[in-house]
Amino acid sequence: MNHILVIGATGRVGRQVAAQLPGHLKVRALVRNPESAHLPPHLEVVRGDLAGLQWTFLRPGMFSANARDWWAGAIRAGSPVRWPYLSAPTAPIDERDIAAIAVRALCAADDDTTHAGRDYVLTGPESLTQREQIEIIGRAIGRPIRVEELTSDQARRELTTIFPAPAVDMLLDAWAAALGQPALVTSTFAELTGARPRTFHQWATDNATYFL
Numbered sequence: 001m002n003h004i005l006v007i008g009a010t011g012r013v014g015r016q017v018a019a020q021l022p023g024h025l026k027v028r029a030l031v032r033n034p035e036s037a038h039l040p041p042h043l044e045v046v047r048g049d050l051a052g053l054q055w056t057f058l059r060p061g062m063f064s065a066n067a068r069d070w071w072a073g074a075i076r077a078g079s080p081v082r083w084p085y086l087s088a089p090t091a092p093i094d095e096r097d098i099a100a101i102a103v104r105a106l107c108a109a110d111d112d113t114t115h116a117g118r119d120y121v122l123t124g125p126e127s128l129t130q131r132e133q134i135e136i137i138g139r140a141i142g143r144p145i146r147v148e149e150l151t152s153d154q155a156r157r158e159l160t161t162i163f164p165a166p167a168v169d170m171l172l173d174a175w176a177a178a179l180g181q182p183a184l185v186t187s188t189f190a191e192l193t194g195a196r197p198r199t200f201h202q203w204a205t206d207n208a209t210y211f212l
Helices: 012-020 066-077 096-106 131-142 152-159 165-178 187-191 200-206
Strands: 003-007 027-029 044-047 055-061 081-084 117-122 147-150
Touching: 003 165, 012 027, 044 081, 055 200, 066 081, 066 152, 066 200, 081 131, 081 152, 096 187, 117 152, 131 200, 147 152, 165 187
Parallel strands: 003 027, 027 044, 055 117, 081 147
Antiparallel strands: none
16 A cells, blocks of 8 residues: 655645545645644644754765775776776765764764754765775785776766766766865764774775675
């Protein structure tokens, strides 16, 4: 059976949506004041107010795990990694570190507003070019990795076979703009946890089996 939650079910449009939904559906209406909602009796009315909710935004930069998705196939096959903008720097962050900040925010006590309404920009601890990241993976697996740099046009042709074109364009534009300057590195993780975020070398060592 389909389950539908209508938010704002006492609003001008929300009330009409709730009333017009077919009766065989299981519909729950979220309202601030159930006593004065006056909604059809077949609806399950529950009290809720999205405006009282606390939120925390996590804005991580490049994921370390992207290296696995982008390069592992070629590395396992012993083929060269064909990639554009090898000199473009990023500050890849370990997905475990992103999760650690999320857990802290989610597990905070009800009266702890430390993370409420905060917007955290998360990065790894160092700026590394894409070429350096591939070299680090090579050290983690104990063998050098060949690389071939693609032009942006070559990359657009090759990468659009596996990624949506808008995503490819976004990445190519970002890497082109990043050339010649270090990637942004934030201290957010250390400030929140008192620990240093995992390095890309730590990530590559812990995930070496994906590249073997």
